[in-house]
Amino acid sequence: MKSVISIFKREFLGYFRSPVAYVFLAVFLIASAGLPWFVGGFFESNEAGLDRFFIFLPWVFLFLIPAVGMRLWSEEKRSGTWELLFTMPVSVTQAVVAKFLAGWAFVSLAIVLTLPMPITIAYLGEPDWGPVISGYFGAILMAGAYLGVCSLASSMTKNQVISFVISVVFCLLLVLLGWSVFNELMLSLNLPVALVDALANFSFVTHFESMVKGLIRVKDLFFFFSLTAFCLCLNILVLER
Amino acid sequence: MIKSQNLVKEYGSFRAVDKVSFELRKGDILGFLGPNGAGKSTTMKMITGFLPPTSGTASVGGHDIQSHPIEAKRLLGYLPESGPLYQEMTVLEFLKFAGEIRGMDTGARDKALTRVMEICHLENVRHQTIETLSKGFRQRVGMAQAVLHDPSYLVMDEPTDGLDPNQKQEVRKLIASMASDKAIILSTHILEEVEAMCNRVIIIARGRVLVDETPADLLKRHPRHNAVRLVLQSGGPDAVRETLDRIPQVGKVEALGNGWLIHPKHGEVIKPRVWEAARAGNWPVESLENAPLRLEEVFRELTLAPDAKPEKTKPSQKKSREKVEAA
Ligand SMILES: Nc1ncnc2c1ncn2[C@@H]1O[C@H](COP(=O)(O)OP(=O)(O)OP(=O)(O)O)[C@@H](O)[C@H]1O
Ligand SMILES: [Mg+2]
Numbered sequence: 001m002k003s004v005i006s007i008f009k010r011e012f013l014g015y016f017r018s019p020v021a022y023v024f025l026a027v028f029l030i031a032s033a034g035l036p037w038f039v040g041g042f043f044e045s046n047e048a049g050l051d052r053f054f055i056f057l058p059w060v061f062l063f064l065i066p067a068v069g070m071r072l073w074s075e076e077k078r079s080g081t082w083e084l085l086f087t088m089p090v091s092v093t094q095a096v097v098a099k100f101l102a103g104w105a106f107v108s109l110a111i112v113l114t115l116p117m118p119i120t121i122a123y124l125g126e127p128d129w130g131p132v133i134s135g136y137f138g139a140i141l142m143a144g145a146y147l148g149v150c151s152l153a154s155s156m157t158k159n160q161v162i163s164f165v166i167s168v169v170f171c172l173l174l175v176l177l178g179w180s181v182f183n184e185l186m187l188s189l190n191l192p193v194a195l196v197d198a199l200a201n202f203s204f205v206t207h208f209e210s211m212v213k214g215l216i217r218v219k220d221l222f223f224f225f226s227l228t229a230f231c232l233c234l235n236i237l238v239l240e241r
Numbered sequence: 242m243i244k245s246q247n248l249v250k251e252y253g254s255f256r257a258v259d260k261v262s263f264e265l266r267k268g269d270i271l272g273f274l275g276p277n278g279a280g281k282s283t284t285m286k287m288i289t290g291f292l293p294p295t296s297g298t299a300s301v302g303g304h305d306i307q308s309h310p311i312e313a314k315r316l317l318g319y320l321p322e323s324g325p326l327y328q329e330m331t332v333l334e335f336l337k338f339a340g341e342i343r344g345m346d347t348g349a350r351d352k353a354l355t356r357v358m359e360i361c362h363l364e365n366v367r368h369q370t371i372e373t374l375s376k377g378f379r380q381r382v383g384m385a386q387a388v389l390h391d392p393s394y395l396v397m398d399e400p401t402d403g404l405d406p407n408q409k410q411e412v413r414k415l416i417a418s419m420a421s422d423k424a425i426i427l428s429t430h431i432l433e434e435v436e437a438m439c440n441r442v443i444i445i446a447r448g449r450v451l452v453d454e455t456p457a458d459l460l461k462r463h464p465r466h467n468a469v470r471l472v473l474q475s476g477g478p479d480a481v482r483e484t485l486d487r488i489p490q491v492g493k494v495e496a497l498g499n500g501w502l503i504h505p506k507h508g509e510v511i512k513p514r515v516w517e518a519a520r521a522g523n524w525p526v527e528s529l530e531n532a533p534l535r536l537e538e539v540f541r542e543l544t545l546a547p548d549a550k551p552e553k554t555k556p557s558q559k560k561s562r563e564k565v566e567a568a
Contacts, residue, residue: 006341010327017329080325084386087289088342089315241293 003090004098011102015068021106024067028110031060033117050118050127054135054212058175058205061146066167068107069150070160072099073239077158082239092239096232100151107143111136131214138211141224142204146171148231155238171204178203242266243288243394243424247297250283250448257283259448260297265424265441267393270416272439272456273428276544280448281428282322285396288426289319301394315343318392320400324383328372332363332382335371339386357385360415362408376403384412388419395419397427401434413438432536446544456536461508463539468532469512472500474525484522488514502532 015021035056076082085095118132153166176182178200186196200206207220243265250258258280265271273281286292288299290306290313299306304313327335336357340350358364361381366374371382380403387395400416401409409431416425417438429435435442436456444451444459452459460466473481485494485503491514492506505511512529519526 002344003342006338009341010330010338014327014329079328080321080323081327083286083291083321084319084325087291087314087317087319087321088339089311089344090342091311 003088004094007085007090007095007098008102008105011072011099012105014102015106024064025110025113028060028064029113031064032057032114035060050121050132050135051212053114053117054139054208057139058142058208061143061204062168062171062175064110065107065143065146066150066153066164066171068103069147069167070154070163072103072151073155073235074158074160074163078160086239092236096151096155096236096239100147100232100235103147103151104140104144107147108140111139111143128214131212134214134216135212137216138208138220141211141221142208145204145224145227145231148228148235149174152231152235152238155235174202174204176203178205178207178209242303243299243301243396243426245284245288245297245299248284248287248294248299249296250280250287250292251295256448258287258294261445261448261450262297263443263450263453265426267424268421269441270420270425270427270439271441271443272435273426273443273445274430274432274435274540275428275445279445279544281445282398283448284445285319285398285426285428286321289317289396290314291321316393318387318390318395320383320387320395320397322398323402324379326371326379326382326386329370331368331370332358332374333367335382336385336389339389343390345390353389353391357389360388361385362411377405377408380404381408388415393423395423395425395427397425399429400427401429401431409434432540436536444540444543451543459539460534460536462543463534464542465502465504465532465534467508467510467512468502468504469515469529470497470500470502470532471515471519471529472498472527474527475499480522481524484518485515488518490514500527 015024032053036052039056073082076085086092115136118127121127149170150163150167153170154160154163156166157163183196183200186199187193201223207223210217210220245264246262248258248261249256261280261284263271273284275281283292287294288301288306290299290310293307301313302316304316306313327338330338333354336354337350340353345353358367361384363378363381363385366378371379374382380400384397384400387397395416397416401412404412413434416427419425420438427434427438439456441453442456442459443453452462481501482494482496485491485501488511490506490509490511491503493504495502495504503511503515512531516529519529
């Protein structure tokens with residue numbers, strides 16, 4: 001347990017040892033606030049909700065979470081420090097979990113830093129707090145699932161660029177499967193509705209959308225947790241060779 | 242005890258390590274020698290549990306490194322080759338991390354930190370990030386990390402690589418001073434280090450153990466082992482060679498400058514015999530000393546052999562076997 005905490009601490013603080021963390025936080029805030037504003041017409045809508053902010057999150061995550069996740073293991077492999085790490089008395093499982101949690105905490109921090117948005121909205125109108133809370137909860141869970149995919153990708157290569165590309169491709173797939181535009185495209189190709197629905201069930205978007213609406217359903221929680229756990233288990237297997 | 246049993250590592254069809262076995266007790270310092278690419282680092286990576294062996298087992302302090310890795314690693318300190326370190330951390334942060342991950346509590350850790358920073362001379366760079374350190378200082382940080390928890394078993398891959406002569410000397414002293422209650426494996430390309438520190442040498446080439454013995458025994462394989470060099474003042478008698486040839490233990494006698502290089506017939510100690518002969522003949526002896534032996538020469542002969550085969554025979558036996566093979 002102590003070793004998990006020390007790896008977590010090292011990794012989490014490690015983000016702030018380079019300017020990358022600050023660049024990331026800035027870009028994340030600008031993108032997650034800017035997209036709804038410029039593309040989504042955030043303030044034109046009369047709803048005092050955060051739907052429009054949340055709708056763009058899967059797309060913002062698509063590029064930014066791989067940027068956080070790519071260094072998790074690729075960097076250790078490239079610089080050889082995993083030789084140091086794995087000759088210390090820690091199991092691969094402990095190391096994978098600790099590093100994942102550190103990355104997740106960092107991304108969650110970025111998400112929490114967008115809180116001024118709902119606060120602004122609350123100031124301007126009378127928001128429905130239920131969906132805001134469940135939406136934030138969903139966003140953090142979804143970020144974990146993205147990061148699980150990225151952590152797995154980064155354990156497979158010592159090249160951060162390759163790790164980034166693999167992560168984006170996989171995450172994109174998991175976004176597209178539930179994206180309404182893509183679903184309609186599939187339907188127009190005469191694919192059976194049942195199949196399209198089944199595929200959509202494997203998407204971040206499908207499960208996230210219901211949370212944005214204020215629903216916290218077991219099947220959505222189950223999806224995010226199981227996807228994350230699945231990726232991390234594979235991650236452990238990859239590192240155990 | 243560190244125990245390695247038939248360790249094998251294959252990369253595809255290439256055997257980097259081929260059935261390496263040895264046992265090491267506390268108090269032993271084992272020097273791992275071998276040409277580049279011999280498989281030294283690979284063997285160490287398997288012993289420390291970083292690389293899973295293709296076959297064979299290794300255990301540290303009775304814990305199998307494959308089935309009980311955590312227990313085994315707790316007892317180990319490891320300095321990997323070319324010291325990989327978390328570059329963006331400062332020396333102090335890194336060493337604190339190393340202590341924490343090994344489960345040391347704050348008090349013990351801080352004491353250990355002070356100790357290793359002193360012996361590795363890191364006080365002045367404690368707040369510097371590792372990436373800005375010179376190579377030698379990075380090596381010292383790696384060393385500090387390896388001995389921080391005062392492990393019973395130490396594995397060091399080229400510990401003096403990149404250090405200046407003073408530091409090399411200090412690290413050798415440090416290692417020698419830790420020897421009494423630890424089992425230590427170190428690899429090196431500097432053969433004097435082996436003579437200075439180790440009580441055991443393993444030479445490995447193409448993945449196989451060629452010899453496993455004490456440095457003194459290794460020197461016995463030297464072609465000039467127990468040979469003596471006799472230097473006479475000018476104008477010595479002409480009959481020297483004949484007299485020397487008549488001593489029963491003396492083998493080949495070579496002229497060397499204004500003296501002689503005298504080989505024993507079967508590796509015996511011949512210095513007293515030569516001395517007696519010199520006194521009896523009243524030779525104007527300027528000096529009589531053992532021929533200088535260098536481990537390098539033994540190393541070269543062993544590892545450059547066209548097909549270096551593992552062998553445990555003594556040089557004399559080896560020669561006779563070669564004759565048989567040649568016939
Ligand atoms: N990942 C790998 N894939 C393929 N071959 C490898 C790999 N790692 C090591 N080898 C090969 O294994 C052999 C042994 O390497 P090793 O690093 O153990 O040598 P060494 O004895 O430590 O050499 P040096 O004195 O140069 O440090 C080398 O031929 C090397 O090329
Ligand atoms: Mg090596």
